[in-house]
Amino acid sequence: MTPSRKSEESAGVRLASSSTTNATRDALITSHLGLAHFLARRFSDRGESHEELVQVASVGLVQAADRFNPSLGVEFSTFATSTILGELKHHFRDRGWALRTPRQIQEHYLEVTAAASELTHELKRTPSVNEVAAACRLTSEDVLVAMEAGQSYRVASLDAPWTESESVGDQVMGTEDAIDVMEQRALLLAALERLGPRDQQLLRLRFVDELSQSEIADRMGMSQMHVSRLLRRALELLRAALADE
Amino acid sequence: MQYVELSVPAAPTYLSLIRLSVGSVATRLDATLDELEDLQLAVDELCLLLLSSSTSEEGRLQVHIEWEGDLVEVRCGLPGAVRSLANGQSASGLGPEALSRQILDALVDEHGADVVDGVLTAWLKKRRVPAITGP
Numbered sequence: 001m002t003p004s005r006k007s008e009e010s011a012g013v014r015l016a017s018s019s020t021t022n023a024t025r026d027a028l029i030t031s032h033l034g035l036a037h038f039l040a041r042r043f044s045d046r047g048e049s050h051e052e053l054v055q056v057a058s059v060g061l062v063q064a065a066d067r068f069n070p071s072l073g074v075e076f077s078t079f080a081t082s083t084i085l086g087e088l089k090h091h092f093r094d095r096g097w098a099l100r101t102p103r104q105i106q107e108h109y110l111e112v113t114a115a116a117s118e119l120t121h122e123l124k125r126t127p128s129v130n131e132v133a134a135a136c137r138l139t140s141e142d143v144l145v146a147m148e149a150g151q152s153y154r155v156a157s158l159d160a161p162w163t164e165s166e167s168v169g170d171q172v173m174g175t176e177d178a179i180d181v182m183e184q185r186a187l188l189l190a191a192l193e194r195l196g197p198r199d200q201q202l203l204r205l206r207f208v209d210e211l212s213q214s215e216i217a218d219r220m221g222m223s224q225m226h227v228s229r230l231l232r233r234a235l236e237l238l239r240a241a242l243a244d245e
Numbered sequence: 246m247q248y249v250e251l252s253v254p255a256a257p258t259y260l261s262l263i264r265l266s267v268g269s270v271a272t273r274l275d276a277t278l279d280e281l282e283d284l285q286l287a288v289d290e291l292c293l294l295l296l297s298s299s300t301s302e303e304g305r306l307q308v309h310i311e312w313e314g315d316l317v318e319v320r321c322g323l324p325g326a327v328r329s330l331a332n333g334q335s336a337s338g339l340g341p342e343a344l345s346r347q348i349l350d351a352l353v354d355e356h357g358a359d360v361v362d363g364v365l366t367a368w369l370k371k372r373r374v375p376a377i378t379g380p
Contacts, residue, residue: 145265
């Protein structure tokens with residue numbers, strides 16, 4: 001199943017040349033499907049079917065085959081492993097389906113996200129649910145359910161603490177309630193410092209600078225719905241961190 | 246004035262039901278996704294504030310959503326919630342409540358908490374912005 005290193009390298013070299021043939025690319029992919037299955041199995045306890053995970057892993061494998069550059073001196077299998085793992089992690093992070101969400105709702109969610117960002121561009125404002133529903137030929141309830149499903153996520157681990165001298169905690173807290181303020185500040189600061197820089201920035205933009213989700217989306221180069229999802233996750237993380245304090 | 250009332254077990258897992266109902270109401274007002282998600286986030290916050298202040302795990306969260314014109318008002322009551330949440334006055338010294346207030350300040354036009362018939366009730370009001378939504 002696994003090709004010899006020699007044939008792998010020669011396949012890689014040919015792939016790197018501009019005249020990459022589909023046959024070569026396909027050979028690399030086919031010979032590493034076992035790797036995709038193997039890696040997909042490592043995520044099997046997260047509530048998604050093996051078939052679905054293999055699909056995600058296969059997308060990673062195809063990307064690896066497309067991007068592989070043998071002149072960097074890395075074997076294809078090594079390169080593919082990291083690309084496939086990246087794709088699987090990305091899948092869980094960005095889709096973040098906390099429970100097994102029916103395929104149809106996932107598809108609706110993707111349509112809704114695409115339509116929302118297209119309409120935002122077109123209308124120069126965020127669209128209403130009805131406008132998105134019309135564009136996707138879905139009912140407004142379908143759109144709401146899809147958006148709700150898209151919001152579901154696993155609370156990511158807080159094992160990547162991050163600190164910076166200028167913390168959002170300094171700004172999140174106002175100066176009211178003077179008696180409690182020191183205690184509150186200490187709690188919030190400790191909790192905020194356990195969030196990543198992007199989450200901190202999001203919270204600051206939304207709740208301190210009071211920018212709208214679309215304004216944040218513009219500023220951070222992502223869709224409004226993505227901002228919404230990240231924001232909700234950041235709040236959830238913050239609450240979890242506060243509960244731990 | 247139209248309204249919807251929900252009664253759900255007092256557990257975070259039922260928040261999605263409340264979010265969907267709020268979303269459905271906001272859709273009737275033709276709110277933008279921005280406004281809708283702000284409202285949903287704010288209602289989440291309101292309910293979590295109550296849930297975190299309840300000493301019992303058996304109560305039911307009573308949610309009343311009403312709307313008229315451009316205004317949506319949501320009231321959440323939880324029998325058994327005890328901590329004083331009076332708006333802007335009596336933070337009890339815990340981080341989560343100060344955070345909730347800050348979040349609600351940014352998301353809605355008005356919010357507060359009252360004791361209604363002995364039940365701690367947190368409420369919010371959000372007005373749709375016609376200038377943004379209407380074509």
